[in-house]
Amino acid sequence: MSKDLFSDILYVDTYLKDQRSELKFKELLPKLDKEYKETTPTQEIRFPKKAFSPKLKYYEKLIDKETALHFNEMIAELDRTSTEEHLQFLYQKWHNRFISYLLNIQQYIQNNEMQEKAFTVPGASADADHVHAIFYLKANAILLFLELQHRFSYNSDEPLLTQEEIHEVYFQELPPNDLYVVEFSGKPISKPKPSINVGGKFNAIKADLDFRIPNDKILTYAELVKSSKADAFARLEERLVEENLIDNKYSFNNKRGNKQVIAAFFLTLFEKGYFNERVFPDGKPPKKIERKHIIKFFAHRYGPGSYADKEYRNFEGSKRPKYNQLLIKHPWLDQIS
Incomplete structure (x- = not known):
């Protein structure tokens, strides 16, 4: 992959072009480092189908890593004290990027006549893993768009969209019976990084204060x-x-x-x-x-x-x-x- 998986997998190093053997993917899978989110997310993926083949497992892990990288970079840029104009500019930059992902994925799905049932229904398609990978990419693009809205929409006048509306507006479809993105249910990240300090201003700590004496009778x-x-x-x-x-x-x-x-x-x-x-x-x-x-x-x-x-x-x-x-x-x- 060259620069951005959300584009490369559609236009450059596509899933179908990758002809490495199943044995090779088994070797690569444990070597692929995981990228961890530095702040507790508000959303998570609940995908309707589990990956079974080594190649598909590898690509899911690759997409997860790229999503976490975008998530961390977006928050590092936007979660700061700065001018209103600067924050509006940054929000619009990320908003445009995530919309381009949604539109490009939709165009790819449409051009290749892909449907969800191709990978959710066993035996429905010989191209099931390929479709699965693209729809998994789609789910992560939706997640990033929702995270941007949930966290930083106060920096923009762009209309807020529900997940159902994202399917309608950007994919011209009814939402799936089981939405791909749901509210985060995991454990909070206990020590997220504090906000970037721009211009020497105070930035709040989104965690317990390590200079206070711990007290197990008080909520964290x-x-x-x-x-x-x-x-x-x-x-x-x-x-x-x-x-x-x-x-x-x-x-x-x-x-x-x-x-x-x-x-x-x-x-x-x-x-x-x-x-x-x-x-x-x-x-x-x-x-x-x-x-x-x-x-x-x-x-x-x-x-x-x-x-x-x-x-x-x-x-x-x-x-x-x-x-x-x-x-x-x-x-x-x-x-x-």
């Missing part, structure tokens, strides 16, 4: 914060520094009025779905995440001065009007989505 970052919300949450923590609610060492600024603002922040995150509903301790029944878990997590993350259980409870109850007034006074809180 991965247990509390939804993986799909980690990027948005990081941007909000950067906003906390801008608003002088925490400093760049994650210590809460306990000046007058800040306790109520930080409590409103916690409640807004909860109501906007930033937190998981349950935690699943090893060997124990699932545990519902409650207010006390949220308050203790942040008191550990930002320091004991940020403990705001009373304020949080009041905002949930009799002082809801006060909470609403804070949203008006601090528009950035009201704009959390």
